[in-house]
Amino acid sequence: MSEHEIDPFIEEIAVELRRPVRFDSTFESRVMAELETSAASLPMKRTASTSWLLRPHTFYVSPLAGLAVAAGLVAIITMSVVRTLPSNQIARADTQDTSVAPTPTDLIPVVNPAAPVPVSAPFTYIDRNAKSVAVVGSFNGWEPLPLTQSSDSVWSGSAMILPGRYEYQLVVDGKWIADPAAQRTAASDFGGANSVLIVSPVPR
Amino acid sequence: MLNSRGLPLQNDGDAAIVARVLEGDTAAYSALVTRYKAQYARFAARMLGNREDAEEALQDSFVRAYRSLAKCDDPARFGSWLFRILANRCRTSGARRGRRERTFVRDEIALLDASEDHPEERAAWREEIQLALDQLDDDQREAFLLKHVEEMGYEEMSELTGVGVSALKMRVKRACERLRALLQEANGV
Numbered sequence: 267m268s269e270h271e272i273d274p275f276i277e278e279i280a281v282e283l284r285r286p287v288r289f290d291s292t293f294e295s296r297v298m299a300e301l302e303t304s305a306a307s308l309p310m311k312r313t314a315s316t317s318w319l320l321r322p323h324t325f326y327v328s329p330l331a332g333l334a335v336a337a338g339l340v341a342i343i344t345m346s347v348v349r350t351l352p353s354n355q356i357a358r359a360d361t362q363d364t365s366v367a368p369t370p371t372d373l374i375p376v377v378n379p380a381a382p383v384p385v386s387a388p389f390t391y392i393d394r395n396a397k398s399v400a401v402v403g404s405f406n407g408w409e410p411l412p413l414t415q416s417s418d419s420v421w422s423g424s425a426m427i428l429p430g431r432y433e434y435q436l437v438v439d440g441k442w443i444a445d446p447a448a449q450r451t452a453a454s455d456f457g458g459a460n461s462v463l464i465v466s467p468v469p470r
Numbered sequence: 471m472l473n474s475r476g477l478p479l480q481n482d483g484d485a486a487i488v489a490r491v492l493e494g495d496t497a498a499y500s501a502l503v504t505r506y507k508a509q510y511a512r513f514a515a516r517m518l519g520n521r522e523d524a525e526e527a528l529q530d531s532f533v534r535a536y537r538s539l540a541k542c543d544d545p546a547r548f549g550s551w552l553f554r555i556l557a558n559r560c561r562t563s564g565a566r567r568g569r570r571e572r573t574f575v576r577d578e579i580a581l582l583d584a585s586e587d588h589p590e591e592r593a594a595w596r597e598e599i600q601l602a603l604d605q606l607d608d609d610q611r612e613a614f615l616l617k618h619v620e621e622m623g624y625e626e627m628s629e630l631t632g633v634g635v636s637a638l639k640m641r642v643k644r645a646c647e648r649l650r651a652l653l654q655e656a657n658g659v
Binding site for chain 2: 301446
């Protein structure tokens with residue numbers, strides 16, 4: 267049967283499926299209410315200035331200017347490291363023999379109590395037919411992190427991730443898919459959907 | 471261009487509405503919701519086989535489209551762009567929908583037109599169709615709905631889905647064969 271011929275059986279099915287579907291009468295107001303509550307995510311019109319910021323640009327810098335910029339950056343980083351030292355660290359540095367200049371490793375605190383702590387985030391995927399499963403996401407630069415098969419159909423693994431909101435996908439036999447177990451999804455820049463991972467900080 | 475009888479792929483009026491929304495007139499977006507709600511509700515409901523999931527998918531798609539409106543490169547084709555968001559959202563939901571009871575067909579029974587002949591038989595037939603549709607792969611179901619329910623041409627389908635015409639024809643063919651087999655089996659033919 268050519269594509270232009272109408273198959274009566276298929277047409278009978280299609281006629282049933284073409285009947286209109288009515289949603290709740292409050293659907294439209296619910297959508298608009300959700301938009302009102304997402305003021306932080308209002309669409310932003312692309313202006314000439316924002317478009318310029320979003321485009322890649324190439325800058326040409328002379329070797330001398332490059333050296334000056336590099337020296338400036340080193341000075342800024344050094345100053346910020348000194349400023350973020352806890353008071354006891356600064357005191358220790360101040361009481362050292364001034365004839366021996368502190369090395370950068372002396373100045374860097376081993377643990378900053380205020381720094382966020384990575385949290386173990388587990389990933390599980392169930393698929394009896396999968397040959398390989400990995401997770402890729404904004405938390406690991408979209409580099410595949412292989413999951414291991416712990417039984418016939420269960421694939422699992424974990425990653426140490428700093429608290430925050432991340433987007434990710436699973437790579438099942440080379441194909442990128444959203445995690446079917448994820449509670450939230452977000453539109454991917456490349457079409458399709460990314461799964462959303464929220465990593466909460468560990469209470470101290 | 472409005473080739474299909476079902477999904478409106480282009481509407482020049484959309485560009486003006488999109489411009490107003492981007493200027494800060496959020497309320498103007500309701501005109502787009504009104505314009506696309508009914509047709510996309512049908513597609514989502516047939517794709518997901520569940521009214522609750524379909525409402526959620528369509529609502530989420532409208533919200534995502536709103537948040538990304540500045541990325542809509544051709545506002546006159548807002549409908550087409552929104553459809554792609556919805557189709558992706560339906561695929562994502564489809565992977566999870568087995569967890570939720572399919573209440574759609576039962577909802578439909580309550581809405582049966584009393585003037586229909588043999589309403590219970592009609593309802594049973596509709597339930598069989600939806601159950602058979604649910605058993606298709608997402609790609610096949612989407613292609614079948616676009617071709618036979620939304621009555622689109624293959625070129626339009628290709629533009630909308632980003633899938634080649636040959637592949638779409640194959641999906642529709644396989645969907646038809648599978649639906650025929652499933653429904654004839656259900657009816658003991």
